Amino acid sequence: MNTSSLSYLLARLPIALSMFGHGLVRLPKLNEFSNSMVGQFESTWLPTALVSPFSYVLPFLEFTVGVLLILGLFTRTALVVGALLMLALIFGSSLLENWSSIATQMFYGVYFAGLLFFEDSYNHYSLDHKFSRGD
Known part of the structure; x- marks a missing residue:
């Protein structure tokens, strides 16, 4: 068992489970989550017409990114989407002046x-690696 590849897996899984968990708990209460998010942004200049659709899509994206990273499937794409989600959330948190978030x-x-940087070299314990080798 390659220590570097195992380390990469053990680094990938925590963020995968976090994203999976974020989406998983929000999906069953999607309307309440959306209403809460829309309410938070009422005091900002960001229009409800943007906040509302984003609030409905966010849990699905979190869940999907989490599942893909758990499986190691489309890892690069999942990491990029995850980073782009963070950029959107940082922007929203800035508008809310929620500096701790x-x-x-x-x-x-x-x-x-960081995971993206090392993905080519160490993402061996993944479906991506299995499929790329033809196993």
């Missing part, structure tokens, strides 16, 4: 970028 979102963004 931004620190966490920045950490996630750096985490996604």
Whole structure:
């Protein structure tokens, strides 16, 4: 068992489970989550016409990114989508002046970028690697 590849897997799984969990708990209560998010942004200049659709899509994206990263399937795409989600959340948190959330979102963004940086070399325990080898 390659230690570097195992380390990459053990780094990939925590953020995968976090994203999976974020989406999983929000999906059954999607309307309440959306209403809450729309309510938070009422005090900003961001229009409800943008916040509402985003609030409905966000849990599906979180869930999907999480599942893909757990499986190691389309890993590169999932990492890029995860980082782009963090950029959107950082922007929203900035409008809300929720500076403590931004620190966490920045950490996630750096985490996604770090995983992406090492993905080519160490993502061996994944479906991507299995399919690329033809096993």
